[in-house]
Each structure stands twice: as C-alpha cells, then as structure tokens.
Amino acid sequence: MTQPTAKPQETLGWRAWLTADVPASRAQARAAAWFNGWLRFRSNTLAMVGLIILLFIILCAVFAPLLATHDPFVQNLGNRLQPPGADGHIFGTDSLGRDIYSRLLFGARISIYIVLLVALVAPLLGLIVGTIAGYAGGWVDVTLMRFTDIFLAFPRLILALAFVAALGAGIENAVLAISLTAWPPYARIARAETLTIRNSDFIHAVRLQGAGPVRIITRHIWPLCISSLVIRVTLDMAGIILTAAGLGFLGLGAQPPSPEWGAMIAEGRKYILDYWWVATIPGLAIFSISLAFNLLGDGLRDVLDPKEAGR
Amino acid sequence: MSAIDINALNVWFGEGDDRNHAVKNVSLKIAKGESFGLVGESGSGKSTVLRTLVGLVDDWDGRMEVDGKVLGRKRDGAFYKTVQMVFQDPYASLHPRMTVDQVLSEVLKLHGFKDVNDRVNRLLEQVGLGGGFRFRYPHQLSGGQRQRVAIARALAPEPRILLLDEPTSALDVSVQAEILNLLTDLRAEFGLTYLMVSHDLGVIGHMCERIAVMQFGEIVEELDVENMRKLSATHAYTKHLLESSLGSVR
Numbered sequence: 119m120t121q122p123t124a125k126p127q128e129t130l131g132w133r134a135w136l137t138a139d140v141p142a143s144r145a146q147a148r149a150a151a152w153f154n155g156w157l158r159f160r161s162n163t164l165a166m167v168g169l170i171i172l173l174f175i176i177l178c179a180v181f182a183p184l185l186a187t188h189d190p191f192v193q194n195l196g197n198r199l200q201p202p203g204a205d206g207h208i209f210g211t212d213s214l215g216r217d218i219y220s221r222l223l224f225g226a227r228i229s230i231y232i233v234l235l236v237a238l239v240a241p242l243l244g245l246i247v248g249t250i251a252g253y254a255g256g257w258v259d260v261t262l263m264r265f266t267d268i269f270l271a272f273p274r275l276i277l278a279l280a281f282v283a284a285l286g287a288g289i290e291n292a293v294l295a296i297s298l299t300a301w302p303p304y305a306r307i308a309r310a311e312t313l314t315i316r317n318s319d320f321i322h323a324v325r326l327q328g329a330g331p332v333r334i335i336t337r338h339i340w341p342l343c344i345s346s347l348v349i350r351v352t353l354d355m356a357g358i359i360l361t362a363a364g365l366g367f368l369g370l371g372a373q374p375p376s377p378e379w380g381a382m383i384a385e386g387r388k389y390i391l392d393y394w395w396v397a398t399i400p401g402l403a404i405f406s407i408s409l410a411f412n413l414l415g416d417g418l419r420d421v422l423d424p425k426e427a428g429r
Numbered sequence: 430m431s432a433i434d435i436n437a438l439n440v441w442f443g444e445g446d447d448r449n450h451a452v453k454n455v456s457l458k459i460a461k462g463e464s465f466g467l468v469g470e471s472g473s474g475k476s477t478v479l480r481t482l483v484g485l486v487d488d489w490d491g492r493m494e495v496d497g498k499v500l501g502r503k504r505d506g507a508f509y510k511t512v513q514m515v516f517q518d519p520y521a522s523l524h525p526r527m528t529v530d531q532v533l534s535e536v537l538k539l540h541g542f543k544d545v546n547d548r549v550n551r552l553l554e555q556v557g558l559g560g561g562f563r564f565r566y567p568h569q570l571s572g573g574q575r576q577r578v579a580i581a582r583a584l585a586p587e588p589r590i591l592l593l594d595e596p597t598s599a600l601d602v603s604v605q606a607e608i609l610n611l612l613t614d615l616r617a618e619f620g621l622t623y624l625m626v627s628h629d630l631g632v633i634g635h636m637c638e639r640i641a642v643m644q645f646g647e648i649v650e651e652l653d654v655e656n657m658r659k660l661s662a663t664h665a666y667t668k669h670l671l672e673s674s675l676g677s678v679r
Contacts, residue, residue: 320523
C-alpha cells in the first residue's frame with residue numbers, strides 16, 4: 119500500500135523510518151504523522167469503502183469519454199424509454215432516447231464539480247465568520263451572528279433561487295448561490311467551538327507569547343474546529359447535490375441538455391411509475407456519492423483527531 | 430529597582446449587581462532574584478493578581494511596574510520577553526493538536542529567534558526531557574512531562590521573571606517534588622525571579638523566601654519564611670492558616 123513492492127528490502131526500511139518511535143527530524147515526524155493517520159484511516163473498513171466508491175466515481179468522471187458507449191447528447195426519439203440492457207443501452211434510455219449510462223458518466227463531472235466547490239466555499243466562509251465572531255466577542259459577535267440569523271431565517275432553496283435569479287442561471291452561479299445559503303450552520307458550529315476554546319489555558323499561554331488574534335484564530339482555533347465541520351460537510355453533501363438538482367429542475371442550475379444528475383431525476387419524475395429506471399439510476403448515483411462522502415467523513419474525523427488514536 | 434512593583438491594585442469582574450471585587454487594594458514589591466509566595470484559600474484572588482499582571486484581565490486600576498516600566502492596558506513583545514507564566518493545569522495549558530516541537534518552535538519564532546532547532550533541543554534538555562519527547566502530542570505525555578513542556582515554553586523567550594500559578598497542584602506528590610526541584614534548579618541557573626501562587630504552604634515553604642497571605646481579595650499579612658516556620662504571625666487568619674497546615678511545613 120505504500121510502494122509497489124519491487125524491492126521488499128527497501129520498503130521495509132521505509133516503513134521502519136515512518137514508524138520510528140523517536141523521529142529524528144521534523145520532516146520525519148510529519149511523514150510519520152501522515153502515515154499513522156493513513157493506517158488509522160485504513161483500519162476503518164467503512165471509511166475505506168467510502169474512499170473506494172468516491173475514487174471509482176472520480177475515475178468514471180475523468181475517463182467518461184473513454185467509458186461512454188454513446189454520445190450523451192444525441193437524441194433518438196424512436197428509441198425512447200428503453201429498459202436497461204435493451205439494444206446496447208446498459209441503463210436504458212430516457213424520454214428523448216439518450217443513453218442514460220453515458221449521461222451518468224458525463225453527469226458525474228458536473229455533480230462532483232458542484233459538490234466539491236460548495237464543500238470548499240461554504241465551510242470556509244462559515245469557519246471564518248464563526249471563529250471571528252466567537253473570538254472577538256462583543257459587538258463584532260452580535261453583528262456577525264445577526265447577519266447569520268438573517269441567512270438562516272430563509273428557506274434554503276428560496277434564498278438560493280433569489281441569488282441565482284439575481285446572478286443569472288448557470289452552474290457557477292448555482293454553486294455560488296448554494297454556498298451562500300449553506301454557510302450559516304457552519305458559522306454557528308465554528309462559533310460554538312470557538313467559545314469553548316477561547317478561554318482555555320493554551321490560548322492564554324500563546325497570547326502570553328505575544329501572538330496576535332489572526333495567528334490564534336488560524337493556527338490554534340481552526341484546527342480544533344475542523345473535525346466537527348468535516349462531519350457536518352459530509353452530512354450536507356447529499357443536500358447540496360439535491361439543492362443543485364432543484365435549481366436545475368427550475369431551470370436555474372445546470373442547463374439542459376447538460377446531464378447533471380439532479381436534472382436527470384427531475385426529468386424522469388414524469389415517467390417514474392411506468393419507466394422506473396429513468397429517475398432511479400441517477401438517484402442511485404446520487405445515493406452512492408452521498409454515502410461515500412458520509413463514510414469518508416467518519417473516517418476523516420478519526421484521523422483528524424490524534425487523541426482518538428489510542429482508542 | 431524591584432522586579433515587580435504592584436501598588437493599590439484593584440480588579441473586578443462583571444457589572445452592576447453582579448460586580449465582584451476580586452482584588453482589593455493589593456500592593457506588592459518583589460526584588461530581583463527573589464522568590465515570593467502568594468498564599469490563600471481558593472477564591473482569595475491570588476491567581477487573579479497574576480492574570481492581571483500578564484494582561485489576561487482587562488478591568489483593573491492601580492499601578493503595576495515590571496523592571497521599572499509602568500504597565501499600560503496592552504502588553505508588548507518586550508514585556509512577554511521579560512515575564513512568563515506557568516499555568517496550573519498542564520492538561521489544559523497545551524494545545525491538544527500540537528506536538529511539543531510545534532509548541533516550542535512557534536513560541537521561539539514569535540520571539541524572533543533564528544536558531545529554532547538548537548533552542549528546542551536545549552529547552553527540552555533544560556527541563557529534563559530528552560529529544561525523544563520532541564515530536565509527541567500532549568496526550569502521549571504524563572502530567573509531569575506536560576508541566577515540564579509548559580515550563581520549557583515559559584523559558585523559551587529567556588524571561589527574567591516567572592509567574593507560577595499553582596504549578597504543582599494538578600500533579601501527584603512524587604511528581605510535585607520533581608517539578609519543584611526543577612524550578613529551584615532553573616532559578617539558580619538563570620537567576621530568575623519567581624512569583625508563585627499556591628494554597629499549599631509546604632510548597633511555598635520549600636520554594637519561597639517571603640510570603641504574602643491573601644483573604645477575600647486583600648493581603649492580610651506579609652512575612653518571611655523564617656517567621657512562617659516559627660508560626661510567628663500576627664494576623665488571626667494567618668495564624669489559623671499556618672496552624673491548619675502545620676504538619677506539611679515542619
């Protein structure tokens with residue numbers, strides 16, 4: 119799992135270097151910490167399952183042009199709503215006769231793009247707002263939190279709709295709109311964590327060394343907030359995909375004919391009683407990517423918290 | 430010129446009806462190289478004096494001088510190079526996600542030292558920890574080892590004054606003795622000035638030359654350790670305190 123074992127002797131030495139009880143240098147200590155994290159992650163079977171599913175989906179997205187059997191955009195009305203397996207269509211065809219399997223592969227690109235972008239932007243924004251509010255306290259805290267409350271007070275999809283309507287339809291704007299509606303819960307979590315941390319002795323100690331608020335927030339408070347945010351992000355992944363789908367369904371997200379998974383479900387909704395596969399297949403894809411993220415998040419939490427290591 | 434000169438210090442917490450006057454009119458003079466003990470029961474305000482001195486408490490008035498320099502509302506880098514503090518609970522005073530190396534190197538970098546690597550090794554040596562502990566996380570260390578790391582962190586900027594906030598009360602007895610001996614040795618080696626807070630008169634008797642007794646936020650009596658050993662206190666509370674912990678002093 120580390121290196122292809124062409125030279126077993128060397129691999130063994132490498133492992134010993136990584137697992138040394140007393141690391142000799144900072145680089146070795148860091149490498150050993152990563153290696154230990156990896157070992158801990160690997161021992162978590164479910165997390166590994168999540169990682170494998172995710173890697174599989176990412177590979178599918180990367181090699182979509184090679185794996186696809188049909189052009190995802192070519193319509194064939196004479197061949198519409200074919201069941202899975204019919205006529206070389208592995209997952210059947212949709213209401214316009216397009217190959218669902220090929221559309222699924224190309225759709226993975228769009229869905230992963232949306233999810234990853236939102237999963238980066240929203241928690242980061244929430245983390246910044248929440249930790250500043252929690253650490254600064256006073257009127258800064260009050261202002262930022264009321265601002266957060268305003269965002270929380272709107273139903274998420276409605277707010278996203280408003281943003282997209284203002285910014286214009288398209289995937290990038292959908293990502294932006296979803297991020298802008300998704301950050302308040304992260305800010306709340308980060309603030310709550312910060313409030314418990316800010317008065318602890320280790321923060322006092324570093325203040326006594328002359329560290330400024332920026333250093334304290336980014337170096338000392340962020341690392342302690344990350345693990346609870348990671349959990350929350352992985353739980354939100356499914357919701358993010360579905361919100362993107364909802365926007366697509368309303369014509370404000372991914373534009374037809376682009377094969378975004380949520381939009382594919384929305385399309386298949388009309389036929390769900392007679393032609394189950396049109397909506398079910400992309401639904402399964404969304405299910406598997408959400409599941410993968412959930413499992414992965416659980417494993418990551420264990421890795422990110424070195425204290426869990428001994429348990 | 431004394432190392433620490435506190436004059437008529439008042440500290441309070443809260444506002445209006447909740448206002449709690451934690452330290453009342455406290456004055457202290459600590460000479461250079463001296464080891465001074467501040468004793469009193471829990472809640473008598475002795476830790477608050479230390480916290481106010483290092484700038485962790487905002488609401489105070491009075492006059493505080495360190496090395497002849499009057500302290501304002503904000504402390505600067507030069508102050509933290511002169512005065513450092515060791516906290517009571519070594520389980521809470523180290524960042525749970527940072528290795529010993531990260532803690533010490535960050536402090537050294539903050540104070541602008543260049544030879545960080547050598548200094549980390551030297552600090553660990555000074556507090557009796559080998560290089561083997563350098564890349565450990567706090568949860569991989571015992572209470573005594575953690576407190577040694579906390580002392581190394583306090584020593585990193587090469588301060589002349591060390592404030593000790595019950596540095597041994599969270600440790601068991603055998604480890605307490607080790608830490609106290611370490612602190613005594615370090616003081617002899619670097620000529621440090623100690624201001625130590627404790628409720629344990631045995632510890633204070635071992636470490637300090639002069640003590641002040643605090644009750645309800647006020648200093649009720651100042652005496653030297655000889656008089657403390659002879660139980661020749663004048664104030665009733667001091668007598669009571671000394672007598673109740675007689676066994677540990679002798």
